[in-house]
Amino acid sequence: MSGALLLGAARRPLSLTARLALVFAAFAASLLLVVGLVLGKAVEDHFDELDDHDLSAKLAMIGHLLGQVDSEAAREALPRRLDDALVGHDTVSVELLDAAGQVFYSARAEGFAAQPHQHGADTGWRSADHRLIGREAVFTMPLPQPQAVTARVGLDISHHLHFLEAVRLRLWFGISVAALCAGALGWLAARKGLAPLGRVTATARGLSAQRLGERLSERDAPAEVLALVEAFNGMLDRIEAAFRRLSEFSADLAHELRTPISNLMTETQVALSRSRGADDYREVLASNLEEFERIARMVGDMLFLAQAENGLLPRPAETVELADEARALADFYEALAEEQGVAIAVAGAGRVTGDRLMLRRALSNLLSNALRHAERGSTVEIGIAEAGGRVALAVRNAGDTIPPELLPRLFERFHRGGAARERHGEGAGLGLAITRSIVQAHGGEVEVESAAGLSTFRLLLPAVGNSAAGRPPNPVISPDEAPP
């Protein structure tokens, strides 16, 4: 259990703040490290050069002194003169060997013996706890007879090394402190920079069904967070709209169901209140049946809409000639239209990919709606045209102009075109919503316009071969929002 918890904790990515702090620290440390290494090398080189110079100078001096030995007296005086010359140079060791390899002069030369020597080359060795570098050269001493003298000079450089060590120590310390500071600064900067995210979180936490109206201020959001804030606010807008529509919708649904149910109850109660003849009971049952049918149809339509919104409608499969469907429907509605003194005309042609039954249903709802509102003596025109990869099917009827403020809501559920357009006994105002659902499932859209006594409902569907553009993503939050 705790193992799983630990594992979970280990898998969780580091916070942005921690990441930024770490990156800052690592960056500062590596930068300073490079600078420190370069500086250290420069100092070291400088010391090497100094030492080299020192050694050369000492050898030159010894060579000079050896060259001056031109008398026995001078030969006797040589050690003393060398001692004099080396006074104050207590980091310098000297050893002089005659041609037979015998040491005849030495000063602080404890470390020389064991070392290998090379002419001209610097040699480094350690003697006791001192570090020495040395060089040797061969000179000619004129007396007692001209002979070769090997001079070895050593230089104790341990104080340089101590110094370099101290410098390095300070550099390391400095780099560590600087890296820590950079990390801390990074942490602060990240925290400060990410504070707007915290505000988004706080707002999101504070949201509830009653407080959907809250929005983040876009003005004081930094550019990087602005997109998030805008997206967040946009999401809130859509949620709020969808939520409002849903609440209205449940209210409408309850209202729509209440009417037939209350009819049923009243009618049944009255029927039962006293004894009646069989015909009366039959009459009540038949009347109840009508109400039940109304409820059943509404439930069926609601179910259909719910399926459409959840993307459960069948995928468009066959090629459908809209003109054929329009004519079949015109045929179906002919008798009804004639009774109302309205003619139906179909013109044009266009093929779409889709489900024939559903498209027919969508069109049927439009036609039924148009007939309901058509003026006596007018013609309901169905026009089909293909253009720009889309098929437009327009159903136009002459009648009252629909007020512009009602147009956007016509395709919503339970909409019935305002109080003036009272219902004609059937259709709970779901027909146009169903039409829109079907059209959207086919990757199309619906439009409506109304002016000068002519109302036009238009379906725009991808033409055959163009349906790949088709089906929009299934709406998740707001089915009532047409895809942009």
Added chain:
Amino acid sequence: MAANRPLPGKRDESVKILIVEDEPKTGDYLKQGLSEAGFVVDLLRDGIDGRHAALSESWDLLILDVMLPGASGWDILRAVRAAGRDLPVLFLTARDQVEDRVKGLELGADDYLVKPFAFAELLARVRTLLRRGKVQATDVLRAADLELDLMRRRAVRGGRRVELTAKEFALLELFMRRQGEVLPRSLIASQVWDMNFDSDTNVVEVAVRRLRVKIDDGFEPKLIRTLRGMGYVFEAPEGV
């Protein structure tokens, strides 16, 4: 008249229907309704018993609920088809899901009804299924003094020619082929106009009203009757 009975050559009384439905009320009213319509009905309430009965006895039609305890309606259908039985199967489902429909049809279901459905609709579909493959090749349909000549596309009532549109003719043919049956509006819309969805049923009312004007007005007896909330019945009174 006998030639025009719903089931030529076989009387309803000898038609055996098995219903497997676990919802108590639905099962009871289906059994009552179908019995009163003249069928011999057996009702079982779970999938295991249903499958056993479906396989061990001889039936003319199965009515199966999809969701059943023990074994689903599909299981029963599968077992029946696996046993090589070709009898018609009608499914009842509360789920109006496309996958259900597709699955059922793949397994060999003959028809589907989504709850809630009208009993008249069920009855009409049951009769359609039972009649399948048994339609008589008739040239002329008769009821009382009405004659419908299918070859010459002519209708004559009481010796007078009645002019009908193509759809009115199709509607009258449907009525005359299914005399005595309650035909719900949705079934009429589906059979005559191929409108297989809950469409504006006013249309059917208007069409039937117009047909009535042509074949019933001024004639006795009236052949088309409206059953409120149910649909229409085309019937010639006995003995005419």
